[in-house]
Structures are given as structure tokens and as C-alpha cells.
Amino acid sequence: MIKDMVKPFKEALVDDKNIVLDNYRLKDGLYIKLDVNKPIEICEENFIIVNNKEKDKGIDGTEIKKPELYKWFREMDYYSVILNEDTNKCIDLPAKKILSTNQMTFFMKKDKCPVIGKATNGKPVIKKEKLLELIEKYFDKLMLSENKFMEIYENSKYTKGTLKNAEKEEFLKTYFKEQIEYIRTEQRIKSIEENKRFILENFDGIIDSIKEFMERYPFNGYIKIFLDYKKEMYEMESQVYTIPRIFNVNDYNLFIDGKILGLPSNNITTNTKKPYLLLKTMQTNAPYRVKVGEVQNAKNFFEWLAIQGKFKEIKLDYNYKFNGTDSHKNGKSYLSIHLNKKSEIDEFDNIPFSGSKLNFILYNALNIEERIDKKDKNSLKVPIKNEHIKDYGILQQRFSEYFFNNKLFGYFVKRQIIAN
Structure with missing residues (x-):
């Protein structure tokens, strides 16, 4: 099913690589862009507030008033959010309080933030001391990103477990040469330390500035802090975060002819608490496997679906180009996709002819x-x-x-x- 739907999307990506990014929607909240070499300040040039309800009504003019800044936040946010909005993919496990994925960003829900947040549904605001501890661990885990790549091999049921140093090097260079070289650069190691120090040492100043800011500009949703780095660094950090987590689980990974095949994570779950989709009557438990690149295409396709809304039927012509035009023209055969409240696929039909x-x-x-x-x-x-x-x-x-x-x-x- 997913393979059939992703095929035309993959073909459309050849003509336009920004299909998802051009339609990406920021979540409600305060977005702040900070320079590590300048004092903490929230000013007109470095923040936006997103309110999607007002935007849908035509009231919110942020995208019009600050088009370049809005575009920058949209792109960097796309490279920095957790995979599939699944908190089990957080770096900050098991706490799940920090919702960003790289060294240049710090995201969390406003209601959870010390000093600023308020207890909701009986859940207290996290204490400042505890959050500072989580922030330190968050950056420490980023420093150990290489270990996450090794889990792709070591957690598989079809491998011999932990590799020796020479074998480990061969594995990493065979499958993740570009990402591993980036992880090991002196520049990245140094920047993680600098950004960690910047966030920790300026935490009180950041919180106080946001609290004062809220008195003039109230907002809801998320607090999202971005450090001013080049897009290329955001892109590489996105790869470092995404690739080791892109499969549903690593238990069913296979390594064949220099390619990794695994179980995609979109619209499927096979963890120990929900093993319903595993094949119990066959020698292989995994319903199907695909290559890393195909999983990435599926991820992008489901991100495009999420943009379309919830509780909807999406009609996709077989040769639709995902270019913003109507996805279905009368008289043509098409794919009928029914989305639930999470923009996941509830039902899927192949309509070979028009009624x-x-x-x-x-x-x-x-x-x-x-x-x-x-x-x-x-x-x-x-x-x-x-x-x-x-x-x-x-x-x-x-x-x-x-x-x-x-x-x-x-x-x-x-x-x-x-x-x-």
C-alpha cells in the first residue's frame, strides 16, 4: 500500500525537492533566533509568534510582515523537529521534555517551562534544576551520536551483535561515511560544547526575557529557540538525527550488498507493547522491508499528507505531480486515501476507473x-x-x-x- 502511494511522490521529488518544505506549517508558539556572540535580547528582528487559528482566519500577518524571517524559521524548524512527531524518537529520553533534535535548537512546550509555564491536568511544571540537568544530558547525547548509528547494526536480530573496533569502522564507513566524518569533525565537537555552555549559562536570561516578552505579546504552544548557524549545518544535523531513527525498530534490519533494509515507521508499529502487525505464521516476522532512501521518501510523503489535514479523503491521480494543483481530475483513475485524526491512513483504495x-x-x-x-x-x-x-x-x-x-x-x- 505505502509503496504504491510513495511511487508518484518519489517521481515528483525529481522535479521539485522542496515539495514538503514549501508546504511545511509551523506549530503555534514563540520562535526566537539568537546569536551566541551577542547578548540575549528578543527584538523585532529575531522573533515571530505563530498562531495558526488566526492565520486560518486571515488575522495573523506574521508571514507577510516578516517573510524572510518566517521562511528561515520554517526551514530550520523542519530540520529540527522530532521524527513523525513521535516523542519516543526524542533525544531527551526517557524524560521527553526537550523536543528539539540538534545542538543549534532548544524546543519545549510553554506549559512545561519553569517560571513561564502553568500546571495543566494535574501535571506540574518541570523544576528549573531538573531541566538544566536534562539540557546537559541532551548535549552529552549529541556528542555520542555515533553510538546511535551502531544501534542500527547491534540491535538487529540478524547480526552477530557488538562489533570489534576494526569491524565497527568498516561498517560505519560502508553505510554512513558522510555522516560519521561530520560527527567526528573538530568543528562539531567544539560547537556542541560552545552551544551547551551558551544555553546553560544564559538560561535564566532567556527565561526572564521570554517572561517579560509575554506581558506584551502573549502566545501559546511552544517555545522554540534557534541559534544562528548556516542551513548546511542544520541539514547535516538533521541527517545525524534522522537516519539512525528512521526505521520503526532496528530489530529487523538486514544488511545486503552495502544496503540496509528495515521496517519503515510510518503507519505501522511493531514494538513490544503493540506487536499486532508482526507475521507470526511465517519465518520472517517483519511485514516488509525497504531501503533507507525509500523510508526517507515515505517519511516525506506522510509529512505531505499531514499538511493536507485530518479526517479527510485525499484523491491522488496516479501521475499527480504534487505541485499544488488539484490532486484528482474527474475521469482519471486514482488512489483514495482516508486520513484519521493523526493524519495517518485509516483506509486505502485503488480506484482504476471513474464512477x-x-x-x-x-x-x-x-x-x-x-x-x-x-x-x-x-x-x-x-x-x-x-x-x-x-x-x-x-x-x-x-x-x-x-x-x-x-x-x-x-x-x-x-x-x-x-x-x-
Whole structure:
């Protein structure tokens, strides 16, 4: 299923590598850009506030007022967020309080932040001393990024476990030469130490500045701090974080002819708490495996799906170019994808031909009446007019309106087993 859907997306990426990034949406919160060589200050030139509700209403003008800064934050944020919004992929495990993924960023939820946050649902704000301890461990783990690459091999059920030093070097250079060379550079080691020192030594100043800032510019969601580094460094750090975590688990990784095959993590789970998708009646437990590059394409495709929304049916023509135009043209065969509240795929259909056109009159045989102004309970009622139905979308809309009080969203079919 996923392989079929990712194929046209992969072909579209050849023509436009920025398909996902161009449509990437920042989450609500305060975004601050800091220079490690300058004093802590939140000024007009280095912050934006994102409020997606106001943006959808056309009220929020951040993207218009600060287009270059907004674009910079959008791109660097894309390279710095946790994989698939899965907190189990955090660097900050098991605490899951720090939600960034590299040495140039520090993300956390506003409500969890000391001094600034407020206890919600009985969950207290993290203490400052504890958070500082987590920050120190966070940077220490970044220094040990190489170990995460070795887990790809060592955690697999199909390998001999821990490698000797010479074998380890051969493995890393065979599969991750560029990333390992970057991890070992003196420049990266030095910058991690400098950025760690900057965040820890200026933590109180950062928090105090944000608290003072909130009095004039209230915001909700996340606090996201970015250090001013080049995009290329953000890209490399993204690779260092993403590649070792891109598979669902490393237990089923295979190493064949210089290629790594593993179980993708999108729309599938096989961890010990939810082993439902493992194949228990075959010699191989993994439902299927793909190469690292194909997993990356699947990741990008699901990021594109998440941008489309929730509780939706997405119709994709087989040759759709993902260029912002309508994804389905009438009369063409297409893929029908039904998304749930997490923008994951609930159902998937291959529609090889377009359905016949509708052409009938929906009669108001019962002479049912509706109010002229549906929002005004005191407005006059008039009979619903007969309607000429030519489109499945209109039919579904009327079906939802008349029989389900406009509560039927997405699509008609919903399989549900009801126990007697």
C-alpha cells in the first residue's frame, strides 16, 4: 500500500525537492533566533509568534510582515523537529521534555517551562534544576551520536551483535561515511560544547526575557529557540538525527550488498507493547522491508499528507505531480486515501476507473421544512427545494446534512464490529 502511494511522490521529488518544505506549517508558539556572540535580547528582528487559528482566519500577518524571517524559521524548524512527531524518537529520553533534535535548537512546550509555564491536568511544571540537568544530558547525547548509528547494526536480530573496533569502522564507513566524518569533525565537537555552555549559562536570561516578552505579546504552544548557524549545518544535523531513527525498530534490519533494509515507521508499529502487525505464521516476522532512501521518501510523503489535514479523503491521480494543483481530475483513475485524526491512513483504495456520473432529482417527498436562517431558531420555515444532483460530493453533503446533522465527515464506509 505505502509503496504504491510513495511511487508518484518519489517521481515528483525529481522535479521539485522542496515539495514538503514549501508546504511545511509551523506549530503555534514563540520562535526566537539568537546569536551566541551577542547578548540575549528578543527584538523585532529575531522573533515571530505563530498562531495558526488566526492565520486560518486571515488575522495573523506574521508571514507577510516578516517573510524572510518566517521562511528561515520554517526551514530550520523542519530540520529540527522530532521524527513523525513521535516523542519516543526524542533525544531527551526517557524524560521527553526537550523536543528539539540538534545542538543549534532548544524546543519545549510553554506549559512545561519553569517560571513561564502553568500546571495543566494535574501535571506540574518541570523544576528549573531538573531541566538544566536534562539540557546537559541532551548535549552529552549529541556528542555520542555515533553510538546511535551502531544501534542500527547491534540491535538487529540478524547480526552477530557488538562489533570489534576494526569491524565497527568498516561498517560505519560502508553505510554512513558522510555522516560519521561530520560527527567526528573538530568543528562539531567544539560547537556542541560552545552551544551547551551558551544555553546553560544564559538560561535564566532567556527565561526572564521570554517572561517579560509575554506581558506584551502573549502566545501559546511552544517555545522554540534557534541559534544562528548556516542551513548546511542544520541539514547535516538533521541527517545525524534522522537516519539512525528512521526505521520503526532496528530489530529487523538486514544488511545486503552495502544496503540496509528495515521496517519503515510510518503507519505501522511493531514494538513490544503493540506487536499486532508482526507475521507470526511465517519465518520472517517483519511485514516488509525497504531501503533507507525509500523510508526517507515515505517519511516525506506522510509529512505531505499531514499538511493536507485530518479526517479527510485525499484523491491522488496516479501521475499527480504534487505541485499544488488539484490532486484528482474527474475521469482519471486514482488512489483514495482516508486520513484519521493523526493524519495517518485509516483506509486505502485503488480506484482504476471513474464512477458513472450522477443525474437525478432529490425530491422533498415528505415536504420537510427548514429555517431560512439556520442559525436563527426563530426564523421562518420553508419547504426544502427539490435539487438536481450531478455530483457525488453534493450527494454526500446532503446525506450528512439530512441524516447526520452535518456530522458525517470524510467518507461513507466505516467498518465497525459490534459485539452482541
